[in-house]
Amino acid sequence: MNDVRIIFIGTPEFACPILQTLVDEGYNVVAAVCQPDRPTGRKQIITPTPVHALADKLNIPVLQPVKLRAEYQSVLDYKPDLIVTAAYGQIVPEVILKAPRYGCLNIHPSLLPKYRGGAPIHHAVWAGDEKTGVCLMEMVKAMDAGRVYARTEVPIGPEETTSEMYEKLQDASCALLKESLPLYLEGKLEGEPQDETQVVIARNISKEDEQVHFADEDINEVYNHIRALTDWPLAYGLLDGKRMKFIKVRKQICETDAAPGTVLGFRDHAMEVACRGGILRVLELQPEGKSRMSADAFANGAGRNLPGHVFE
Numbered sequence: 001m002n003d004v005r006i007i008f009i010g011t012p013e014f015a016c017p018i019l020q021t022l023v024d025e026g027y028n029v030v031a032a033v034c035q036p037d038r039p040t041g042r043k044q045i046i047t048p049t050p051v052h053a054l055a056d057k058l059n060i061p062v063l064q065p066v067k068l069r070a071e072y073q074s075v076l077d078y079k080p081d082l083i084v085t086a087a088y089g090q091i092v093p094e095v096i097l098k099a100p101r102y103g104c105l106n107i108h109p110s111l112l113p114k115y116r117g118g119a120p121i122h123h124a125v126w127a128g129d130e131k132t133g134v135c136l137m138e139m140v141k142a143m144d145a146g147r148v149y150a151r152t153e154v155p156i157g158p159e160e161t162t163s164e165m166y167e168k169l170q171d172a173s174c175a176l177l178k179e180s181l182p183l184y185l186e187g188k189l190e191g192e193p194q195d196e197t198q199v200v201i202a203r204n205i206s207k208e209d210e211q212v213h214f215a216d217e218d219i220n221e222v223y224n225h226i227r228a229l230t231d232w233p234l235a236y237g238l239l240d241g242k243r244m245k246f247i248k249v250r251k252q253i254c255e256t257d258a259a260p261g262t263v264l265g266f267r268d269h270a271m272e273v274a275c276r277g278g279i280l281r282v283l284e285l286q287p288e289g290k291s292r293m294s295a296d297a298f299a300n301g302a303g304r305n306l307p308g309h310v311f312e
Contacts, residue, residue: 002026004102004185007078008060009033009085009092013050014166018086018107021174023058025181031078033063035089069093082185085139086173089118094141102185104139107177109169110202111151112137113194116144117202121169124202125162126228128220131155132165134172136180138191147191150180159250161230205233212237212246214261214311219278223251226280234286237261237273238312247292248284253277261311266299273311 006027008019011034022029032055040047048056055062061078065071068090075096082102085092097104110120111133117123124132133153138146154172156165183189212225212235226246229235236243250270258264258274265272270281286292287302295303 002028004028004081005030005079007031007033007075007080007083007100008051008055009083009088010051011035011049011089012087014109014170015086015088016050016054017170017174018084018177019051019054019058021177022084023060025178027181029058029060030080031061031063031075033065033068033075033088036064036066068096072096075099083139084177084181091143092139097139097141105149105181105184106137106139106144106146107173108135108137108144109133109173111135111153112144112148113196113199115200115202118204120202121165122162122202122205122228123200125156125160125165126224128224129156132169134169134176136176136184145194147193149184149189149191150176152176159227161227163231205229210235212311214273214275217275219251219253219275219280222275222280223249239263239306239309242288244288244311245286246282247286248282250281250283251275252279252281254279259310263306263309263311265307266295266303269294269296271295271298271303271306 006022006029008022008029010019019032032051034049034051037046037048037052039045052062063074072093072095076099080100082100083104086107110124112135115123131153133151135148136150137148140146152172154168180189210229210233212222214222217225226235226249234245236245256274256279260274260276262274263271264274270283273280273282283295284292285295285298
């Protein structure tokens with residue numbers, strides 16, 4: 001099957017190991033499609049996307065349409081037999097989906113039909129799920145709604161963050177692709193329709209999602225909220241009108257008489273914040289306008305005056 005002409009479509013770091021796996025397994029990747037390069041950093045230097053940089057290294061031609069819906073012809077010109085996608089960031093138009101003789105496959109990091117959409121890993125951690133996974137699925141016009149050809153489960157540890165799950169799911173994605181793609185091309189995978197009654201949508205994370213509201217969330221909700229947004233985009237609390245980002249936290253289930261959001265003080269290398277049903281232990285944080293620091297370092301500076309103050 002190494003004569004099958006494959007186009008890979010993906011953009012961020014998460015997609016890179018999947019592209020590398022296709023190449024390492026000897027597949028004929030004739031082109032890569034990714035989002036346009038964008039300015040990054042304080043100097044706003046135009047920087048290649050991770051997939052663009054990897055494709056250049058692998059000597060694979062790169063296409064970067066601003067809007068794939070309108071600029072699809074360059075993709076069709078490569079006459080792909082199969083398209084494999086992972087975390088592209090745009091809707092792939094139907095004219096492309098219908099073109100390859102082997103169709104279009106997507107590597108999706110969730111256990112479909114749960115968590116269709118752009119932020120499935122964030123939502124799995126935020127919900128406090130004990131497992132997630134990866135699906136090799138058929139791409140159709142509707143978002144993440146195609147048949148599932150293969151899946152694998154991945155446990156979510158009670159202290160694991162979204163950032164840590166990204167790495168685990170990258171590894172699982174590559175393993176699933178290596179095992180399942182040959183079977184798919186040989187016609188040995190029938191595909192299982194998704195149960196539409198079990199669909200859960202994982203919308204993209206918004207700016208509003210970043211703030212922790214201690215008055216509205218119990219200890220488990222606060223804890224899962226924070227680790228779901230670690231290391232991006234990072235959850236924060238408002239204290240005395242300033243943002244404090246939470247980097248590393250732990251939870252302690254207990255009763256406390258203090259109002260939710262009250263800074264109780266510093267103990268055992270952590271800033272302790274009262275929550276409904278427990279205490280949030282903040283081990284690492286980032287005050288507004290400052291660098292990341294340990295709770296101990298914060299306690300020796302501006303933090304010494306905060307016990308008794310309350311997060312909004």
